[in-house]
Structure formats: C-alpha cells, structure tokens
Amino acid sequence: MNVPVLPSGVRLHEDRVRNCIVLLGPERALLLDASGTAILNAVDGVRSMAEIAQELAQRFGAPLDAVRTDVEGFLKDLAARRLVDIV
Amino acid sequence: MSDIPAPIAMLAELTHRCPLSCPYCSNPLEMVRGAQEMPTEIWADVFAQAARLGVLQLHLSGGEPAARRDLPELVADARAAGLYVNLITSGIGLTAARLDALEAAGLDHVQLSLQGVRASTADRIGGYKGGFDRKMDLARLIADRGLALTINAVMHRTNLDDLPRMIEMARDLGARRIEIACVQFYGWALKNRAGLQPSRAQVDQAKAIVAAARADSNGRLVIDFVPPDYYADYPKSCMGGWGSTGLNIAPDGTVLPCHAAQTLEHLEFQNVQQTALADIWYRGAAFNAYRGNAWMPEPCQSCPRKALDHGGCRCQALALTGDAAATDPVCRKSPDRAKVDALLAEGETGTDADWVYRMSPV
Numbered sequence: 168m169n170v171p172v173l174p175s176g177v178r179l180h181e182d183r184v185r186n187c188i189v190l191l192g193p194e195r196a197l198l199l200d201a202s203g204t205a206i207l208n209a210v211d212g213v214r215s216m217a218e219i220a221q222e223l224a225q226r227f228g229a230p231l232d233a234v235r236t237d238v239e240g241f242l243k244d245l246a247a248r249r250l251v252d253i254v
Numbered sequence: 255m256s257d258i259p260a261p262i263a264m265l266a267e268l269t270h271r272c273p274l275s276c277p278y279c280s281n282p283l284e285m286v287r288g289a290q291e292m293p294t295e296i297w298a299d300v301f302a303q304a305a306r307l308g309v310l311q312l313h314l315s316g317g318e319p320a321a322r323r324d325l326p327e328l329v330a331d332a333r334a335a336g337l338y339v340n341l342i343t344s345g346i347g348l349t350a351a352r353l354d355a356l357e358a359a360g361l362d363h364v365q366l367s368l369q370g371v372r373a374s375t376a377d378r379i380g381g382y383k384g385g386f387d388r389k390m391d392l393a394r395l396i397a398d399r400g401l402a403l404t405i406n407a408v409m410h411r412t413n414l415d416d417l418p419r420m421i422e423m424a425r426d427l428g429a430r431r432i433e434i435a436c437v438q439f440y441g442w443a444l445k446n447r448a449g450l451q452p453s454r455a456q457v458d459q460a461k462a463i464v465a466a467a468r469a470d471s472n473g474r475l476v477i478d479f480v481p482p483d484y485y486a487d488y489p490k491s492c493m494g495g496w497g498s499t500g501l502n503i504a505p506d507g508t509v510l511p512c513h514a515a516q517t518l519e520h521l522e523f524q525n526v527q528q529t530a531l532a533d534i535w536y537r538g539a540a541f542n543a544y545r546g547n548a549w550m551p552e553p554c555q556s557c558p559r560k561a562l563d564h565g566g567c568r569c570q571a572l573a574l575t576g577d578a579a580a581t582d583p584v585c586r587k588s589p590d591r592a593k594v595d596a597l598l599a600e601g602e603t604g605t606d607a608d609w610v611y612r613m614s615p616v
C-alpha cells in the first residue's frame with residue numbers, strides 16, 4: 168500500500184554536463200535537487216512512502232513529520248504527472 | 255561556453271522516406287533521398303556527440319524511422335551514449351519481432367501517430383489503405399509489452415470534431431499520455447492550409463473538451479494540447495527560443511534549429527559530417543542568428559513578453575511577412591497581424607478534396 172514505483176518509460180539519469188540527477192520520462196526532463204534525488208533514489212518498488220520518509224528522516228537527522236510531508240507531496244505531484252505510480 | 259545553454263532535446267530525422275503521405279507532413283517540401291541518408295556509424299557518433307553536449311532526450315523520427323533497417327542498432331547506440339530514446343512512428347513497418355528487438359535495444363518510449371479515430375477518415379488523411387487497422391494492432395503489441403506509449407493525434411478541420419473519441423481511444427489503448435497537436439502551417443501544411451484550417455468554433459470546443467478531459471482523467475492520462483496559433487493573441491514560444499533547448503538533424507546530417515528551418519533560405523546550415531555538433535551549436539552562424547534578444551525588432555524589443563515567447567516563430571514570420579526577423583505576425587502587437595486575420599477570414603474556402611499529398615523520396 169502506498170508504494171511508489173517508477174513506471175515503464177521513466178528513469179533516473181546522471182547528467183554529467185549539468186552535474187545533477189535528472190528524472191527522464193516521455194517529453195519530460197526534470198533536473199532534481201538534492202532532496203528530490205534522495206527521495207527518488209529510495210524508490211525501489213518495495214518500500215512505502217512512510218518507510219521512505221522514515222529512512223530519510225533517520226539518515227538526515229530531520230523531524231519525521233516534516234520529511235513525510237515533503238516525501239508525500241513530492242511523489243504525489245509526480246504521480247499526477249504520471250512520472251511515478253503509487254500502488 | 256558563455257551564457258548559451260546546452261541543448262536538452264534532439265530530433266533525429268533518420269529518413270524522409272515514409273509509407274504515409276499526410277498533407278500536413280512536417281518534412282520540408284524538398285526531401286532528402288534515401289541514398290543521401292547517413293549510415294549507422296555516423297548516426298552513432300552524432301548521438302555520442304549530442305550526449306556530451308548535454309542532450310538528454312533523443313527523438314527518433316522521420317519520415318518513418320521504421321523504414322531504416324538498422325533502427326534497433328540505432329536505438330542501442332543512442333542508449334549506449336546515455337540518451338533517453340523516444341520513437342516517433344506511424345507504426346507502419348513495425349512488427350512484433352521488430353518491437354522485441356527495439357525493446358531489447360533499450361527503447362524508452364513510443365509515440366504512435368493516429369490520423370483519425372476510424373479507418374475511413376484516418377486512411378484517407380494518411381493516404382495509406384489499411385494503415386488504421388495496423389496501428390490498432392501495433393498499439394496492442396506495445397501495451398502487451400508494457401512499453402510506455404503516447405498517442406500523437408494530429409488534428410485539423412476534418413478530424414477535430416472527433417477529439418472526445420480520440421482521447422477515449424488513447425485511454426483504451428493503454429497510453430499514459432496523449433499529445434493533441436493541431437496542425438501548424440508550415441511547408442506541406444501551409445500549402446494545404448485552406449483545406450486544413452479549423453474554424454474558431456471548432457477550436458473553442460476543442461479547448462473546452464481538453465479542459466474537461468484533464469479534470470476527469472485525474473493523472474491517469476497526461477494531455478498535452480497545442481492549439482492552432484492563428485487563433486491566439488500572442489505567439490508560441492517556438493522551440494523555447496531559437497538555439498536554446500533543442501536541435502534537429504536532417505537525414506543527410508544537416509543541423510537545424512528546428513525542423514522547418516530550411517525555409518529560411520538566407521541562412522547557411524552546417525552539416526555534422528563536416529563540423530562537430532558542439533561547434534555548430536555554440537558557434538554556428540545559423541544557431542546564433544536569432545539567439546537571445548539582440549536581433550528583435552519593435553514591438554518585441556520593448557515588450558515584457560519577449561522573455562516568454564522570444565518573438566515567436568522565425569519560419570512563420572518569413573512565410574507570412576517575407577521577413578524572418580519580423581515579429582511573429584500572430585502577435586496582436588505585430589504590424590502584420592492583419593495578414594493572419596486575412597487568412598482566418600478566408601475561412602473554409604478549401605476542402606479536403608484539394609489536399610496535395612506529400613510523396614516519399616526514393
């Protein structure tokens with residue numbers, strides 16, 4: 168439940184020219200910041216959004232509530248653009 | 255490299271050969287013959303150069319790219335270069351076996367064009383009998399493989415009223431995205447404008463249908479919509495600005511700022527078989543001709559919208575005003591707007607019986 172997954176046709180790419188990670192999809196290229204990169208790197212098709220938030224909160228020593236809001240907001244926005252599926 | 259941004263997308267016209275003969279084809283009136291097409295290894299080198307330059311997305315197009323026997327190899331080369339590979343196809347020439355080969359080569363996404371929602375209309379527009387049924391079969395093969403699919407619907411007077419069914423079909427075929435592109439009038443489409451131009455009522459209705467479908471689809475189907483710009487008050491941001499986000503390679507290696515740029519005959523376009531892609535992008539005279547704001551005339555120069563629309567489209571300015579450096583005449587502030595209004599007022603003088611179909615080069 169509430170497991171984010173990158174659908175077919177969407178993938179992460181290391182952009183060595185712009186020195187950042189990019190999310191590539193149909194006619195879309197999103198240059199990610201550090202937080203977007205950390206969230207999408209944690210998307211493995213197994214962990215739920217809550218589990219991802221927990222891991223990131225722990226790793227960065229940040230308050231869980233704030234991290235969960237960020238993670239869910241970010242992934243739901245991508246889901247509305249069909250760049251992430253939440254299953 | 256100063257303040258010139260690196261390009262994000264590249265359209266590779268692998269061939270101008272095509273089994274379809276749509277009267278609004280985006281290829282130039284003067285097409286490249288098969289014998290002049292670049293071979294596999296040169297395309298592979300161009301893909302590698304593009305990736306080093308900063309290109310992220312590669313659109314393999316034509317003509318019909320499936321007319322190239324080496325298509326799977328080209329896809330593999332592009333993936334090896336680090337590019338996201340999108341195939342823009344009519345579907346004709348693709349079989350289950352070829353789809354398997356493309357998938358194995360790493361194809362990221364397929365953009366399948368539909369000319370209409372039923373065989374009778376679609377096959378007449380594409381000038382290819384049986385094309386519609388083959389596209390339906392192919393869409394199912396794509397869905398079976400779980401390949402990401404966009405339906406590319408080119409709309410004009412003859413099929414714009416079928417828009418609701420077109421959106422429904424895209425959903426039924428398993429597409430995650432539909433690109434509804436109203437014909438823009440360049441090259442073949444300009445030649446056939448009188449028989450293609452939709453009425454204002456059709457366009458207004460299409461906008462309402464798109465708005466309702468977006469609200470209704472709730473993230474299940476992404477809808478990109480390009481209305482015909484003649485009815486707009488301000489010009490489109492053509493290519494996101496000349497030489498700023500994308501470039502186009504013709505089958506013979508000619509490098510263009512957009513697919514219609516060869517109509518700008520006063521410019522000299524360089525060839526990637528003679529000059530490195532980075533040189534052409536950063537230092538080529540054609541790419542610098544309309545880059546930035548310095549070239550702009552009034553009313554663009556003092557207009558706050560210049561950062562949004564970059565003066566509009568150079569090809570349209572030339573085609574309708576005779577001056578490629580003029581403000582896009584679609585703009586309400588352009589002294590030439592009357593020329594666009596005159597075309598609109600001519601209205602539906604032509605019919606689809608007058609269409610001139612494109613012919614495939616040999």
